[in-house]
Each structure stands twice: as structure tokens, then as C-alpha cells.
Amino acid sequence: MEIKVLGGGREVGRAAILLKDSGKSILLDYGVNFNEKDIPQLPMHVRPVDLSALVLSHAHLDHVGAAPILYISGNPRAVATKPTLDVAKLLTIDFLRINAYYIEYELREFDRMYDSTVFAEYGRDVEVDGFKITLYNAGHIIGSSTVYVETPSGGRVLYTGDFNTIQTWTLPGAETPPVSPTTIIVESTYGGRNHPPRHLVEKRLLEIVESTIDSGGVVLIPAFSVGRTQEVMTLLYSQAPYLEIYIDGMSRDVTEVYLKHKKYLRDPALFTRVVEGVEMVTDYSMRKKIMKKPCVIIASAGMLKGGPALYYLKHLSKNPRNSIILVSYQAVNSNGHELLETGVIKAQEIDKVDARLEWLDFSSHASGDDLARFVLRYRGSVKNIVIIHGSEEDALALASKLRRELGDDVNIYTPQNGESIELKQ
Numbered sequence: 001m002e003i004k005v006l007g008g009g010r011e012v013g014r015a016a017i018l019l020k021d022s023g024k025s026i027l028l029d030y031g032v033n034f035n036e037k038d039i040p041q042l043p044m045h046v047r048p049v050d051l052s053a054l055v056l057s058h059a060h061l062d063h064v065g066a067a068p069i070l071y072i073s074g075n076p077r078a079v080a081t082k083p084t085l086d087v088a089k090l091l092t093i094d095f096l097r098i099n100a101y102y103i104e105y106e107l108r109e110f111d112r113m114y115d116s117t118v119f120a121e122y123g124r125d126v127e128v129d130g131f132k133i134t135l136y137n138a139g140h141i142i143g144s145s146t147v148y149v150e151t152p153s154g155g156r157v158l159y160t161g162d163f164n165t166i167q168t169w170t171l172p173g174a175e176t177p178p179v180s181p182t183t184i185i186v187e188s189t190y191g192g193r194n195h196p197p198r199h200l201v202e203k204r205l206l207e208i209v210e211s212t213i214d215s216g217g218v219v220l221i222p223a224f225s226v227g228r229t230q231e232v233m234t235l236l237y238s239q240a241p242y243l244e245i246y247i248d249g250m251s252r253d254v255t256e257v258y259l260k261h262k263k264y265l266r267d268p269a270l271f272t273r274v275v276e277g278v279e280m281v282t283d284y285s286m287r288k289k290i291m292k293k294p295c296v297i298i299a300s301a302g303m304l305k306g307g308p309a310l311y312y313l314k315h316l317s318k319n320p321r322n323s324i325i326l327v328s329y330q331a332v333n334s335n336g337h338e339l340l341e342t343g344v345i346k347a348q349e350i351d352k353v354d355a356r357l358e359w360l361d362f363s364s365h366a367s368g369d370d371l372a373r374f375v376l377r378y379r380g381s382v383k384n385i386v387i388i389h390g391s392e393e394d395a396l397a398l399a400s401k402l403r404r405e406l407g408d409d410v411n412i413y414t415p416q417n418g419e420s421i422e423l424k425q
């Protein structure tokens with residue numbers, strides 16, 4: 001059995017892992033990354049005809065963004081949950097709208113992939129060409145999965161995908177799959193870091209929102225349209241139902257998908273009430289109107305790369321009674337990062353922000369301690385640990401944390417892209 005890392009080696013995103021056994025292969029995720037100029041970067045090439053299956057852990061573009069390429073000339077069997085592909089379709093449409101020039105596939109290839117997908121339920125086995133594949137809830141976004149694979153020769157591999165062990169307002173925390181893997185492929189986005197306790201982050205958000213509303217201001221919360229928007233609106237509506245909350249941007253469509261797949265949510269009835277209790281912004285005149293009185297506006301894009309969030313920011317940033325609260329990860333070259341670091345966004349002619357500006361950690365990735373704790377639950381069976389989907393610093397930090405606990409009996413790898421690893425079983 002062998003693993004080849006095609007993407008996601010010592011980098012966050014572009015996840016793509018080829019698992020080979022008995023002359024057959026399956027591909028775990030096939031995502032994209034963006035370089036400093038925001039141009040999409042693909043993982044290494046793989047021939048679709050060589051694949052017994054493609055397993056998609058969740059809908060984020062850094063896990064599915066390159067997958068439709070495999071359907072230009074091929075038609076491999078895909079395995080994913082239904083919400084994964086429904087959300088991925090919305091993200092892909094948006095991705096192609098902006099990046100069609102750089103990307104060789106079109107929406108029809110995504111649709112071919114959709115038609116070739118076996119939709120898996122959590123905990124139920126799917127057999128493809130001698131591989132037995134089982135998905136478990138990963139707690140990261142709706143439909144996100146940790147993937148367990150039994151290979152034709154009897155190898156047992158657990159791939160975490162992106163995962164979050166804590167329960168949030170919208171999702172149950174990740175399951176610990178009841179299996180005995182010999183190999184664990186684990187993400188390491190926060191391999192060397194921990195998050196502040198979530199209840200304190202939530203308390204702080206509520207404090208800022210309430211004091212802003214009390215002083216007659218408007219709160220703008222730029223948020224990712226998948227996951228973060230739904231999480232923040234559920235938190236605010238549950239804890240402060242008297243607030244006027246507006247939702248704007250692609251998150252409106254994503255929220256529809258959440259409603260369609262309610263059974264994946266922690267509390268479907270609560271989420272339905274929240275959607276009925278908040279208001280969707282439907283047109284431009286409504287956008288202008290709502291900013292005239294105290295309210296909360298949750299809008300995409302989460303890193304202020306575009307979307308209505310940028311429009312609101314331009315109108316709200318000069319009033320010191322308003323608050324801008326960033327609740328998403330801010331990539332180094334994003335507008336949101338520039339705003340937090342320098343107080344301006346040069347390219348958008350936002351030269352000075354007088355509104356209150358805050359960043360809060362609502363991450364949907366497990367902390368370094370939780371990542372280690374998860375892996376160590378399998379210390380009885382695990383022989384190989386492959387650390388991916390993290391910066392070099394985070395991947396190495398998780399490796400040394402695990403090394404301290406496990407000693408030299410377990411092989412721990414932090415591969416680069418292109419590296420192959422022969423696995424002991």
C-alpha cells in the first residue's frame with residue numbers, strides 16, 4: 001500500500017491524496033489553492049482512467065475545486081454526501097464566474113461528476129472496485145466527512161478531511177469513527193496552535209453587537225457564505241432574538257441548501273426558526289435602506305474579497321458608532337487581512353476606518369491539542385501517521401507533539417507535494 005501526496009503537502013488547501021493498493025488507486029479529494037495573485041493552483045496530475053474512485057470529503061474548493069477536471073476525458077465513480085455536492089455546485093459556479101480563464105473545465109463537467117456520484121450516508125459502507133469506503137461526520141461544514149477506507153489487500157486508512165471536534169450552533173462535533181486504522185491521514189491547519197474557548201468568543205461577539213446597537217450603530221459581519229454565516233446567524237438569533245438580522249450574498253443560496261439537508265444539522269428545528277427569524281436582503285434598494293437604522297448585517301465575502309460585504313463596508317466604515325466584525329480566517333493577501341493589519345484597503349480606496357474593527361476566532365478546524373487527542377484515540381492500532389493540509393510550521397508542530405506521545409514505534413510523515421510513502425501494514 002502506498003500514498004502519494006498530489007497536493008496539500010505542507011500547505012493549507014489543494015488537498016489531493018492518491019491511495020494505491022494491489023494495482024488500483026482511489027483519490028481522496030482534488031482541490032485548488034490560490035497563489036498570492038489569487039490565481040488558482042491545481043494539484044499534480046492524475047489520469048482519471050487509473051482511478052477506481054474519487055472520494056470528496058467536503059464542499060470547500062480546496063477539496064473539490066479541481067475534481068471536475070477528471071470528468072473532461074474520464075468518468076470515475078465519486079463518493080460524497082449529498083450536501084457536499086449541492087454546496088460544491090454553488091461554490092463551483094462562483095469559482096468559474098471569476099476564474100474561467102484559468103480553468104479548463106466547465107460546469108457541465110461538474111454535472112457529469114454529480115451524475116457519477118454514489119451519495120453516501122454517514123456510517124454506511126460503499127463498495128467500489130474492492131475498496132470499502134465509509135464516511136463519518138467531521139463537524140466542519142454541512143455534510144463534511146472523515147473517510148475510512150478498507151483497501152483490497154486489507155489495509156485500513158482513516159483520512160480526517162478538515163474536521164472540528166467541538167459542537168457548534170449549527171453542527172454536531174466530529175465523530176470518532178469506531179474503526180481500527182493502521183494509517184491515519186490527518187489535517188494540520190492549526191497543528192501548532194489552539195483556539196480561545198468558543199464560549200468566550202461568542203460572549204465577546206454578543207457584547208460588541210449589543211453595545212453597537214445600543215449606541216445606534218450598525219454591525220457589519222463579513223462571513224464565509226458556507227458555514228460561518230449560518231453559524232453566526234444561529235448564535236445571534238438564539239441568544240438575542242430581538243436583534244434585526246439581515247443576510248446578504250451567496251449565503252442566501254447556501255442557507256437554502258442547509259434547509260434542504262436539515263438532518264445534517266445539530267438542531268434542525270432551531271435552524272428552521274432562525275431562517276424564518278432573519279431577513280434575506282433581496283435587492284439594491286433594500287441594501288441602502290437597512291443601513292439607516294441599528295441592525296446586524298451578515299454578508300459575504302468573509303475576507304472582503306468582493307460581494308456585498310465590501311459594499312456595506314464602504315458605506316459604514318466612516319461612522320464611529322458602527323462596528324465591523326471579521327469572523328473568518330483572513331488569508332495573507334486578502335482585503336480583510338490588509339484592513340486588520342493597516343486599517344486601510346488600498347485597492348478599494350478605503351483609506352480610514354472610524355468604525356470599531358474586530359476579528360474573532362470562529363474557526364471550523366480542530367485546534368492543535370484536539371488534533372493530537374483525536375489521533376491518539378487510535379494509538380492501539382495506528383502504525384503510520386501522514387500529516388497534510390497545514391503550513392510547514394503547523395505540520396511539523398503536530399508531528400513533534402505526536403512523536404512525544406507515541407515514541408518511535410509509529411511512522412510519522414510530513415510529506416511535500418509529489419512525495420510517495422510506502423506504508424507498513
Ligand SMILES: [Zn+2]
Nearest residue numbers: 013060062162
Ligand atoms: Zn481544507
Ligand SMILES: [Zn+2]
Nearest residue numbers: 058060140162
Ligand atoms: Zn474545509
